[in-house]
Amino acid sequence: MTVALIIEQILNGIQLGTMLFLMASGLTLVFGVMGLINLAHGSFYMAGAFVTAIVAATTGSFWIGLLVGTLAAAAIGVVIEFTIIRRLYDRDHLDQVLATFALILIFSEGTYMIFGSSPMFLSIPQELRGSVNLPLDISYSKYRLAIIGMGIVVAVGLYLLISKTRLGMRIRAGENDREMIGALGVDIKTLYTLVFALGAGLAGLAGSTIGALQSVRVGMGEPVLIMAFVVIVIGGIGSIKGALVGAVLVGVVDTMGRVFLPMTLSNFLPASQAMSIGSSISAMLIYIMMAAILAFKPNGLFGSK
Amino acid sequence: MTTVLNSLKPQALVSTLIPQTREHWINLLLILGLVGAALLAQYLGERFYVNLASRIAIIAMAAVGLNLALGFGGMVSFGHAAFFGLGGYVAGICAYHAFNMNPALGIGFLPEGTNQMLTIWAFTLVLSGLLGLAIGKISLGTSGVYFIMITLAFAQMFYYFGISWPAYGGEDGLPIYLRNELPLIDTNNRLTFFFVAAAMLLISLWLSQRLMGSRFGAALTMARLNPVRLATTGVDPQPIKLMAFVISAMITALAGALYADLNGFVGPNMLSWHFSGELIVIVILGGVGRLYGPLAGAILFVLMETWLGGVTRYWQFWLGLILLGVVLFARGGLLGLLAGRDKDV
Amino acid sequence: MSEPILRIEQLNKSFGALKATREVSLDLYPGEIHALIGPNGAGKSTLIGQVTGNLMPDSGRIFLAGEDITNRKVAERAQLGLGRSFQISSLAVELSVRRNVMMAIQATQGSSFRFWKPVRSDSALLEPTADILERLGLTERASTLVAELSHGERRLVEMACALALKPRVMLLDEPMAGMGSEGANRMVAFLAELKQEVPILLIEHDMDAVFQLADRVSVLVSGAVLAHGSSDEIRNHPAVREAYLGEETD
Numbered sequence: 047m048t049v050a051l052i053i054e055q056i057l058n059g060i061q062l063g064t065m066l067f068l069m070a071s072g073l074t075l076v077f078g079v080m081g082l083i084n085l086a087h088g089s090f091y092m093a094g095a096f097v098t099a100i101v102a103a104t105t106g107s108f109w110i111g112l113l114v115g116t117l118a119a120a121a122i123g124v125v126i127e128f129t130i131i132r133r134l135y136d137r138d139h140l141d142q143v144l145a146t147f148a149l150i151l152i153f154s155e156g157t158y159m160i161f162g163s164s165p166m167f168l169s170i171p172q173e174l175r176g177s178v179n180l181p182l183d184i185s186y187s188k189y190r191l192a193i194i195g196m197g198i199v200v201a202v203g204l205y206l207l208i209s210k211t212r213l214g215m216r217i218r219a220g221e222n223d224r225e226m227i228g229a230l231g232v233d234i235k236t237l238y239t240l241v242f243a244l245g246a247g248l249a250g251l252a253g254s255t256i257g258a259l260q261s262v263r264v265g266m267g268e269p270v271l272i273m274a275f276v277v278i279v280i281g282g283i284g285s286i287k288g289a290l291v292g293a294v295l296v297g298v299v300d301t302m303g304r305v306f307l308p309m310t311l312s313n314f315l316p317a318s319q320a321m322s323i324g325s326s327i328s329a330m331l332i333y334i335m336m337a338a339i340l341a342f343k344p345n346g347l348f349g350s351k
Numbered sequence: 352m353t354t355v356l357n358s359l360k361p362q363a364l365v366s367t368l369i370p371q372t373r374e375h376w377i378n379l380l381l382i383l384g385l386v387g388a389a390l391l392a393q394y395l396g397e398r399f400y401v402n403l404a405s406r407i408a409i410i411a412m413a414a415v416g417l418n419l420a421l422g423f424g425g426m427v428s429f430g431h432a433a434f435f436g437l438g439g440y441v442a443g444i445c446a447y448h449a450f451n452m453n454p455a456l457g458i459g460f461l462p463e464g465t466n467q468m469l470t471i472w473a474f475t476l477v478l479s480g481l482l483g484l485a486i487g488k489i490s491l492g493t494s495g496v497y498f499i500m501i502t503l504a505f506a507q508m509f510y511y512f513g514i515s516w517p518a519y520g521g522e523d524g525l526p527i528y529l530r531n532e533l534p535l536i537d538t539n540n541r542l543t544f545f546f547v548a549a550a551m552l553l554i555s556l557w558l559s560q561r562l563m564g565s566r567f568g569a570a571l572t573m574a575r576l577n578p579v580r581l582a583t584t585g586v587d588p589q590p591i592k593l594m595a596f597v598i599s600a601m602i603t604a605l606a607g608a609l610y611a612d613l614n615g616f617v618g619p620n621m622l623s624w625h626f627s628g629e630l631i632v633i634v635i636l637g638g639v640g641r642l643y644g645p646l647a648g649a650i651l652f653v654l655m656e657t658w659l660g661g662v663t664r665y666w667q668f669w670l671g672l673i674l675l676g677v678v679l680f681a682r683g684g685l686l687g688l689l690a691g692r693d694k695d696v
Numbered sequence: 697m698s699e700p701i702l703r704i705e706q707l708n709k710s711f712g713a714l715k716a717t718r719e720v721s722l723d724l725y726p727g728e729i730h731a732l733i734g735p736n737g738a739g740k741s742t743l744i745g746q747v748t749g750n751l752m753p754d755s756g757r758i759f760l761a762g763e764d765i766t767n768r769k770v771a772e773r774a775q776l777g778l779g780r781s782f783q784i785s786s787l788a789v790e791l792s793v794r795r796n797v798m799m800a801i802q803a804t805q806g807s808s809f810r811f812w813k814p815v816r817s818d819s820a821l822l823e824p825t826a827d828i829l830e831r832l833g834l835t836e837r838a839s840t841l842v843a844e845l846s847h848g849e850r851r852l853v854e855m856a857c858a859l860a861l862k863p864r865v866m867l868l869d870e871p872m873a874g875m876g877s878e879g880a881n882r883m884v885a886f887l888a889e890l891k892q893e894v895p896i897l898l899i900e901h902d903m904d905a906v907f908q909l910a911d912r913v914s915v916l917v918s919g920a921v922l923a924h925g926s927s928d929e930i931r932n933h934p935a936v937r938e939a940y941l942g943e944e945t946d
């Protein structure tokens with residue numbers, strides 16, 4: 047177990063955390079402002095990836111694909127918010143769960159109908175292929191490093207948006223008191239649509255970037271969605287800061303667990319057993335962490351009340 | 352005053368056996384319809400449809416379990432696949448070791464597996480009760496939307512565990528080569544197995560009915576409708592809900608054990624969050640919080656799956672649309688449409 | 697005087713920057729009605745909420761019959777004998793009046809983990825329920841859904857639920873609000889009689905009712921006790937007249 051390997055895995059963990067943050071921040075904003083639990087958030091992730099793959103294939107430019115994919119996800123978000131989601135804000139959580147579960151079925155099966163079940167491919171842009179040399183003799187994938195960089199930019203951007211702009215002020219007002227923003231004379235419907243579209247766009251961005259690392263296929267958003275739920279539960283529902291801390295925590299713990307747990311166990315157990323036990327336990331690690339955190343902080347690390 | 356006296360009389364008991372309202376008639380019809388369909392299919396030699404009836408009965412039973420938590424307790428569990436899958440794996444693993452005659456879990460001093468359903472069911476009840484207690488305890492410490500996400504996350508944990516634990520088939524699942532057995536009954540006979548499944552369904556329906564009519568049920572109803580009121584009268588809502596969650600988990604797990612025996616197979620798909628979602632959908636399609644809602648929902652769901660699925664590969668697309676319609680426009684579900692407003696005063 | 701049945705000591709509670717309860721100390725003796733008055737937003741309901749355990753105080757202690765209940769759960773406090781009604785009535789509106797009261801009876805019998813016997817034919821529940829409904833004049837309405845009741849009737853049902861507990865202390869948050877003068881008069885008569893049975897901490901806006909019923913009155917303004925005394929003392933207290941009754945002192 048070398049230092050280089052550890053650092054590389056930490057970077058991988060942070061890169062996963064970045065993706066989770068893009069998903070979780072949208073989910074948590076939508077919950078914080080509108081009180082909506084959206085299971086279909088993974089569909090925007092998938093939509094972003096599909097559109098990016100198609101546009102990149104036709105234009106030959108990953109970057110145009112990324113831009114169009116992100117915008118398309120946001121646009122789909124607007125349409126869905128307009129037609130369906132806004133009927134759900136004052137429904138109970140059960141109705142929200144059901145309706146958004148129905149949306150998953152519609153999106154996933156609809157995508158199957160249009161694109162079939164074989165995956166699409168999206169390749170990493172030319173300028174980000176290969177790896178860079180970091181100190182300590184570490185060479186690390188340029189693309190993954192770029193994803194981490196993008197995550198930092200998005201986190202800072204969200205921070206500025208929420209703490210410095212008028213839109214952000216309204217979002218914060220909406221989180222504290224829905225009636226108050228009505229009283230402020232803010233057009234609440236537009237605000238909700240914007241917030242939902244922002245969340246959908248971030249999910250689309252995540253899907254588009256990951257699409258180049260994995261394959262673009264139906265259902266790709268679901269594992270990420272569930273991990274994002276774990277992130278939100280750990281961080282505290284409604285808290286962007288919680289989403290950031292939770293995302294990095296979950297990303298790093300999950301990645302490190304998968305690599306180092308079987309390795310550590312192989313010191314005590316025969317190799318094959320260490321591998322199987324190690325991988326089964328590491329698959330459960332983030333959920334165990336979630337349970338442990340909830341035992342001490344039932345509302346998550348940064349949850350209010 | 353007269354109404355109070357009326358409900359004191361023993362006739363009240365008899366009235367539960369003879370259908371009185373439209374809803375009672377529909378309930379009776381649903382059961383007779385299911386049994387009749389199985390008999391007819393057997394008579395016509397349509398094996399597929401006998402098994403389909405068994406499938407409906409078992410899925411309905413799993414949904415009866417969920418309904419206790421979701422419909423009667425107001426706990427939106429998006430993780431009941433964990434219990435269903437647990438039951439399935441208990442049946443599968445017991446049968447696996449009985450078949451190979453080696454000790455359970457590969458640990459030397461443990462007994463060999465068993466192919467006796469009664470033993471398997473007992474194991475299932477104990478294990479799922481404990482698991483329900485653990486998940487329920489953690490999830491009920493939180494509220495509302497946390498509860499949904501946490502139950503979902505825990506179920507997913509078992510899903511990934513099932514996938515990555517190679518000893519019992521991992522991703523490929525575990526076949527049950529010989530269906531497990533019951534004393535005096537030939538479980539390999541298709542129709543007999545249907546009657547076992549149907550009997551289990553009826554028992555769980557009857558159990559739910561007794562439970563919801565009891566003091567515990569009254570407290571659970573209040574815990575759902577107004578927990579603050581319940582606490583104000585001096586009953587802590589938390590233990591009541593936890594108990595309901597545990598019973599709910601046990602019923603769903605028992606259905607899972609049967610399901611594995613029906614299919615001769617258990618795999619991670621029984622643990623998947625799609626199944627948790629489908630169970631909720633079944634409860635809702637039937638009519639949430641209605642005793643027989645899960646049966647109505649299961650019939651509807653499995654028939655749609657079979658028929659729509661026969662017409663188009665993308666039947667879940669249409670399921671999604673129907674579900675969306677039900678949620679947005681017909682919240683009472685099927686029994687709500689057929690039987691009118693549910694009224695218990 | 698004997699020991700107070702309820703004692704509140706130096707309670708404090710903030711909601712963010714807002715101090716809703718400041719150093720409040722109060723007590724309640726057997727056989728009395730202690731009225732708590734004060735303008736809207738003074739923190740009266742917040743105070744009751746802390747006594748019943750629905751809200752946790754930031755500091756201070758609460759004693760019921762000498763026992764410290766500050767850290768007890770809502771349900772435990774109710775079992776120890778705290779009965780209450782809410783300012784905005786809190787019942788299961790989807791259920792009948794009878795079902796709501798039956799739940800309270802069931803709670804006193806400490807028996808919610810009984811899984812088999814149907815409650816609809818359980819005379820151990822139905823009979824005491826019928827008695828209490830009778831006492832509050834609700835017999836006719838027993839099978840009516842709470843959702844179909846008037847505000848005044850809902851308050852009576854809440855009262856019935858509280859009485860079912862055979863409480864040692866009653867905390868009533870504006871029990872006459874929305875009742876109309878006839879109903880209010882009946883409630884005044886009822887409370888005057890009830891106080892022989894159980895002491896009452898009463899929040900009420902109707903000053904006539906307060907001065908008619910209360911043995912002692914505390915005035916709460918901006919979360920703090922501004923004045924405290926007998927009905928007559930409070931009626932003539934200049935600071936109270938100014939701060940609360942809104943009169944100029946001349």
Ligand SMILES: Nc1ncnc2c1ncn2[C@@H]1O[C@H](COP(=O)(O)OP(=O)(O)O)[C@@H](O)[C@H]1O
Pocket residue numbers: 711714716734735736737738739740741742743
């Ligand atoms: N849960 C809460 N969160 C924030 N502020 C609250 C809350 N409950 C009450 N308040 C505030 O505390 C103050 C006292 O409220 P309350 O106790 O209801 O007053 P009263 O019953 O005397 O009219 C009010 O300013 C109210 O807005």
Ligand SMILES: [Mg+2]
Pocket residue numbers: 740741742783
């Ligand atoms: Mg008040």
